[in-house]
Amino acid sequence: MIELRCEACGSSQLNRRGSVMVCSFCGSRYVLDGNLNIRSKALTDAKLLLCYVEAEKHRQAERYLDEFQMLTKALEIDDNNPETLTKLGRCCRALGQNGKALEYYNQAIEIDPACGPAYANIGTVYILTERYAEAKAIYEKGLPHMNPSDSDYWTAYSNYTLAIGKLGDLARAELMIRELAEHGYPNCAALRRLLGLS
Ligand SMILES: [Zn+2]
The missing domain is CATH 1.25.40.10 (Tetratricopeptide repeat domain)
Incomplete structure (x- = not known):
């Protein structure tokens, strides 16, 4: 985990987007070198x-x-x-x-095109409106642009799992729920219930 505080807004929530760290509140961008020092920055x-x-x-x-x-x-x-x-x-x-x-x-x-939060938010709209095939497709595009060390990644992954299960692949959904549990995702039981797996 990189301990970095946004110089523009003070937020400590910076997400990796490719080779750049992006402040999740204000969008300031920090390019880091191999030693995790700031090489250049674009403050909001x-x-x-x-x-x-x-x-x-x-x-x-x-x-x-x-x-x-x-x-x-x-x-x-x-x-x-x-x-x-x-x-x-x-x-x-x-x-x-x-x-x-x-x-x-x-x-x-x-x-x-690497704006992870935008993909995750589109996925949420599709899940809420039960458009599971579209949800699955958008998570497959968006998850590679999100960082597994952020809890947002696992929230998105849980919605992806829900879409997979709702589309009928319960065996894969079960494996994904185990992966979620391993990463400390707190709502695995609810997810199982939603898919009729418990
Ligand atoms: Zn900021």
Whole structure:
């Protein structure tokens, strides 16, 4: 595990995306050398960061319309930003607008094909709407862009497992659940119940 704190927003949640570490809150990027020292970095612009911080306050208070407005402001500052687009997608999902959410996630992937969180979020929409074949396909594209040392990876993997099981391959789903258990995923029993495996 790399102990790195985002210099722009202070978050300690940095995810590996290819050879780059990306701050999961603000999207600042850090390129590391072989000794895990920062070789170069691209910190998120202060104006954008302010929008994210305000948007996050609204989100935590479940004021999703206010969050949407704040994120729209962020998109006006930079309309080509996969983090903003992923946050907008998540906000639309909270507002019950799954179609719009998918549009934002897909835009994020167009800009950054290694944007793991966007794939995982698309998968969640498909799982919630019981589109299991589409869920399976998007996790197969997205999981290679996520990092198995992040818990987000295993949450996505559990949804992938659910899709595999719902599509009829219960033997494989059972093996995947064992793998999830080995990695400390907490909801294996619930997953088994959902698939009729217990
Ligand atoms: Zn950050």
